[in-house]
Structures are given as C-alpha cells and as structure tokens.
Amino acid sequence: MSKAEQIVKDLVRHTYGTWRRQELWKSPLLIKDAEGVYIYDDGGKRYIDFSSQLMCSNLGHKNKAIIEAIVKQAERLPYVAPGFTSEASVAAVEALRSVLPEGLQKFFFSTSGTEANEAALKIVRQYKAPSYKILSRYRSYHGATPGSLTLTGDPRRILAERARCTIDGVRFAPDAYCYRCPFNLTYPGCGIQCARYVDYMIKEEGNVAGIIVEPIVGTNGRIVPSPEYFPMLREICDENDVLLIADEVMSGWFRTGKAFAIEHWNVTPDILTTAKGCTAAYTPAGVTVTTREIADFFEQEPFDHGHTYAYHPLVLSAIPAAVGEYKRLMKTGLPQRVSRHLKQRLHELGDRHQSIGDVRGMGHFWALELVRDRKTKEPFNVKMDKFSRKTMMTSKVARDAFDQGVYILSWYDTLIVAPPLIITQDEVDEAIDIIDKSLLIADREAVSTDIPVSKTSEFVSI
Ligand SMILES: Cc1ncc(COP(=O)(O)O)c(C=O)c1O
Incomplete structure (x- = not known):
C-alpha cells in the first residue's frame, strides 16, 4: 500500500x-x-x-491577492469576539456595499451558506410575527442545518424529515422549470402560472411571512426563470406583505455574468443571503443582508442571533480582496x-x-x-x-x-x-x-x- x-x-x-x-x-x-x-x-x-x-x-x-489579505489579517488580528468590531468588518461591509443592490444595507456575518439562511429565517419570523410560514420551491437547496434543510426541496430534506431534523411552517411552491413545467404549460402562453400560483398559495395558506428563492437554481438544475417571473413575484410579495429572500449562495458572485443573479430581472429582494463566492472559498464566510426597513425593526427588538465566529476577522479579510479581484477580472x-x-x-x-x-x-x-x-x-x-x-x-x-x-x-x-x-x-x-x-x-x-x-x-x- x-x-x-x-x-x-x-x-x-x-x-x-x-x-x-x-x-x-x-x-x-x-x-x-x-x-x-x-x-x-x-x-x-x-x-x-x-x-x-x-x-x-x-x-x-x-489567488495571490486573496492569500496575501488573509495572511496580513492573521498577523494583525486573527480573531476578536463579535461584541467588538474590527477593521476587517468595516472593510467587508464597504466592499459588499460596492456590489450589492443599494436597498440592501445591514449585514450579519457567519461562516456558511446554511447559517446565512438560518439567520434570514429568524429575521423573517421575528419581523413578520405572528406570520411564520415560509414558501420555498421543490427544486432548491438552502443548507444542511434544520431550518435551511426544511426550506430545501431536494432529497436531502426528505431524509432529514425521516430523522425528525426539520422545523415546521414551510410550504413548497411550483418551480419555474420550463423544461418540465409543473403545470404542463409552455412559455409564453403559460401566463407565468408558476408565479401566479404563489399568489394563490399565500392567500389560501395564511400566515405567510416570506418566500425564499434561488434566483437561478443551483444544484437542483440551473433553472433560469422567464423574464416576467421575478417582477411578478416581487409584486405578489408586495401586495401580500410577504418578504422576498434571494438565496445567492451559489448564483451570486458574477457566476451568471452579474454580481448577483437577481439583478438580471432588476428586482431587489428584502433579504439576500450569500456565502461561497464572497471569498471565492478562500475562507468560510456567510452573509445575510437586509433592507433598512427590516434593520430598523430590530432597534427596539432583540436581534436574537449570533455565533462565536460571527464577524470573524480572518474569515472577513478575504471578502474585500475577493471583491477587488472580481472587479479586476470583469474589467x-x-x-x-x-x-x-x-x-x-x-x-x-x-x-x-x-x-x-x-x-x-x-x-x-x-x-x-x-x-x-x-x-x-x-x-x-x-x-x-x-x-x-x-x-x-x-x-x-x-x-x-x-x-x-x-x-x-x-x-x-x-x-x-x-x-x-x-x-x-x-x-x-x-x-x-x-x-x-x-x-x-x-x-x-x-x-x-x-x-x-x-x-x-x-x-x-x-
Ligand atoms: C443555494 C444554496 N444555499 C445554501 C447553501 C448552503 O451553503 P453551505 O454549504 O456553505 O452551508 C448552498 C450550498 O451548496 C447553496 O447552493
């Protein structure tokens, strides 16, 4: 051997x-x-x-620039508790704001995509209480921890359900999957039924707080919705007072040609989550970012969330370096x-x-x-x-x-x-x-x- x-x-x-x-x-x-x-x-x-x-x-x-940034941070301040702040946090926020849609303003930093979504889930449920139901779609993956896995449509959720490792209050909406349309319709004659049905679901379900979507579905199919889909979904969310959460853990970071996939539809979500590409995988970062309106709610409400490694300086040090490299490369x-x-x-x-x-x-x-x-x-x-x-x-x-x-x-x-x-x-x-x-x-x-x-x-x- x-x-x-x-x-x-x-x-x-x-x-x-x-x-x-x-x-x-x-x-x-x-x-x-x-x-x-x-x-x-x-x-x-x-x-x-x-x-x-x-x-x-x-x-x-x-990538030399990212490695250098991490080494420098390790030499200066590898870790500080999240109750303090660090220059690494300041630089990460500044870099992210330079590529995110303007409406997204307040951040929570963790160390993975699933944590980014767990944070989003808690934020939505606190903000929208007593509404608590979250809609997701069958063709989706949102992470391995109980909340994110319950939001997941793929087979991993089905196994987790058998192990009783899921939460309650999640419902599944139809996929915007034109190749195998769940309504057996054909675009454009379909009238974008996959979006319209979400309106029906929200009204019939009651207590719906938010809907989480991968703007272009990742693991479960690289499914690109029609041009009408996201503008319609945004309108449906607004009319029904439901939050739109874009999970850009995989579809973000210029993978689809724009910084974030949702930008192809000129739509801004209420919450965006990302991870993976935000450091190009040089360090494990998770990002949850909300609008100012949601942020303001937590002025008088406890933000009931945190981790020992939230805002970890070494993790965050890769973000500004990666953002700089993406911008350079796209140019x-x-x-x-x-x-x-x-x-x-x-x-x-x-x-x-x-x-x-x-x-x-x-x-x-x-x-x-x-x-x-x-x-x-x-x-x-x-x-x-x-x-x-x-x-x-x-x-x-x-x-x-x-x-x-x-x-x-x-x-x-x-x-x-x-x-x-x-x-x-x-x-x-x-x-x-x-x-x-x-x-x-x-x-x-x-x-x-x-x-x-x-x-x-x-x-x-x-
Ligand atoms: C869309 C999406 N959300 C969330 C996650 C979970 O990210 P992580 O594995 O960093 O927890 C993934 C991972 O593949 C993903 O593709």
Missing part, C-alpha cells in the same frame, strides 16, 4: 463522508495541490476544475468572452448527443440535463434515486470525465458546468472535448429520435 493510500485509509476510518452511505466513503482522492483552474492529486495527475469545487472557487486556486472582459464560447460549445454538445434533453444556464453556470428519451423526456434517474444504491447515469458520465482529467459535479439528473471565472477559451475546449467523449456512455442507452435538444434558457433572453 502506498503512503497516500495509507493516509486515505486512516482518514476514512475516522471521518464521516458528507451526504453518503459511509460504505461509499472508501477512497476519496488525496488532492495535494491546486493552481488556477487545475487541481492535482498525490501522483501529480492534473484535473481541470469544471465545477469550481462546490461552485465556490470562482476565482480559481492560489478584463475575459469572463464575458469565455461565457459566450462556453455557451456555444455546450449547445454543440446538445446538438450532438441524444442523451442531452435540455441545455440551460447563463454565464459560467450551466446544466446538461440527461434523458433516456428526448421525445418523452423520460429521465435516466429521478430524485429518490439520489440516495438509493443505483449508480446514476450522470455519475457514470462524470466518473469517466474525471478519469480523463475533468472534475465535473453531477446531480441525479444534470451535469453541473460551473468553471472558475478565470477559465480561458482553450481550457474550456480541453474540458468540453473530454466531456464530449464521456457523454457517449449515456448516448448508448438513449433512444434515438429526431427531436432537437431543448435550450430553455434561449427563449429567456434577458
């Missing part, structure tokens, strides 16, 4: 592998190094990071150029592979939805397969691509194309050429039809 194999063997014995049966946590790859858009294993093999790890390493690996025009190329290459894959049902996304945030039959849209796998013993078709394709040197994450129905924003056209080509070959695995089990691939984000020309 090699030294690396021994290290991994010991490690899996003493650590829990996340979101899986532990018998499947046997041989995680030991990653030794990472630079730019590449990660390297113990043997020096190179993999192109086509999902930015967990859609968070948006600026690639070993070069590279992400804008490469995202056009990426889109074209993904559409070509859709045209070539029978097993791709829908190609959708924006910027550096795309889904290839795999289907057995394009005509009937019969999927290879469904939601509840996720935690079954079945090997999913998306996993088979991703596994093959990984063996050929491309790290691409998969969900039960889609491949997740989300490379770092620093990726070049040549690096995109390198990854796509490999994925092109790996998709033959799915093609072999797909029904041959003359139905063209669907490109649902194409008719959504925002």
